[in-house]
Amino acid sequence: MLKNARHALSLLTVSLLAAPAVQAQAVPNGxxxxxxxVIDGAKKEGKLIIYSSTDQASAQPLIDDFRKAYPFANIEYNDIGTSQLYSRFLAEAAAGTPTADVLWSSAMDLQVKLAADGYALSYASPESKNFAAENSYQNMAFGTTLEPAALIYNKRLVKPGDLPATHAAFAALLSGGKLTGKIATWDPEKSGVGFTLTEYDNQTNRDFGAVSLGLGKAQAGLYSSTGAMLEKVTSGEALYGYNIIGSYALLRQKTVPDLGMKFWKDGTIAFQRVAVINKASKAPNTAKLFLDYLLSRRGQLVMANQSLIYSLRGDVAGKATRATLTQAVGGAGNLKVIAVDKRLLDNLVPANRNTFLNLWRKNVKGQ
Structure with missing residues (x-):
């Protein structure tokens, strides 16, 4: 009995001595x-509520891997459109009802506005050292991805010779009279990310006027989600989709081989999917864990190889990475990255917004 008791005591001592090492291993390297x-605090918190414009199919590998890293985390993931995400959060915050702890959206301007208006938690992420200044706004709004706005097309119906390489060539194709009712693009009046991409296209593309007039002549269908446009193109109802989120097209190509994607030789826009932690979060520590995971090399590897969301970090290898995107667009000089900074707020100034939308309505809708 004495021998067994000593053995049990020895095992208990080893267990107690090992406990700090186990805890230390839970802290990510670096x-x-x-x-x-932060980890201990997260263990005491309840459910982490995420509002995100990232499709569930793309986000699920990230959620699953995050749970492997932190098995105690309880996540409620809400897949919501960009404009609805913003308005829903503001309404719930004003009413004092339960709302998101983390907001992860491709509507960059709306995310930065949440930070500028005092809704975001200021957080010095240990991952910040791995990113450039253009990837975050005052430690409150964090870019997590680098996603191109691509031209998608139906391979069965579009001949290789009919693929425009530049915006000027696309404008000429649109004005040729053969694509009436065969184009899908964003409705910037209904989609937050659609407005961001279309307005930045207007800022940086010298041929935007000709393209928008061509979209009007071709009676382009206007949509508020990438999914709807992908369906139109894969079904053949539309031949081309303009300024479509490339990561979603890349994921869809796994099951739809007839879906093609092309980047512009005269400049391809790339946006950053922005994450914000609610300043009034009920689970701030778990929210920090999730943000840090999205920014970490581990999370970005999952993005690049499973979610097929183009990763932002430069030290990640895989199919959807900064390196593969840079090569696909023809070099870093052809990548027009929208920075996460206060200039995005200019898009939301009513006079600026109305000036652009009036141009859009005139050219595309003939109003």
Whole structure:
């Protein structure tokens, strides 16, 4: 009995001595030891509520891997359109009802506005050292991806010779009279990311006027989601989709081989999917874990190889990475990256917004 008791005591001693090492291993490599307090705090919190414009199919590999890293995390993921995400959060915050702890959206301007208006938690992420200044706004709004706005097309119906390489060539194709009712693009009046992409296209593309007039002549269908446009193109109802989120097209190509995607030789826009932690979050520590995971090399590897969302970090290898995108668009000089900064707020100034939308309505809708 005495021998067994001593053996049990020995095992207990080893277990107790090993406990700090187990806790230390939970802190990601390169993070400060004090990060253990964030992990411990998260273990005491309840459900993490995420509002996101990222499709569930793209986000699920990330959620699954995050749960492997932090098995105690309880996540409620809400797939919501960009404009609805913004308005729903503001309404719930004003009413004091339960709302999101993390907002992850491709509507960059709306995300930065949440930060500028005092809704975002200021957080010095240990991952910030791995990103450039253009990837975050005052430690409150964080770019997590680098996603191109691509031209998608139906391979069965579009001949290789009919693929325009530049915006000027696309404008000429649109004005040729053969694509009436065969084009899909964003409705910037109904989609937050649609407005961001279309307005930035107007800022940086010298042929935007000709393209928008061509979209009007071709009676382009206007949509508020990438999914709807992908369906139109894959079914053949539309031959081309303009300024479509390339990551979603890349994922769809896994099951739809007839879906093609092309980038512009005269400049391809790339936006960043922006993450914000609610300043009034009920689960702030878990929210920090999730944000840091999205920014981490581990999370970005999952993006690049499973979610097929183009990763932002430069030290990630895979199918959808900064390196593969840069090569696909013909070099870094052809990649027009929208920065996460206060200039995005100019898009939301009523006079600026109305000036652009009036141009859009005139050219595309003939109003």
């Amino acid at each position: 993070y400060p030891a004090s990060y253990a307090s």
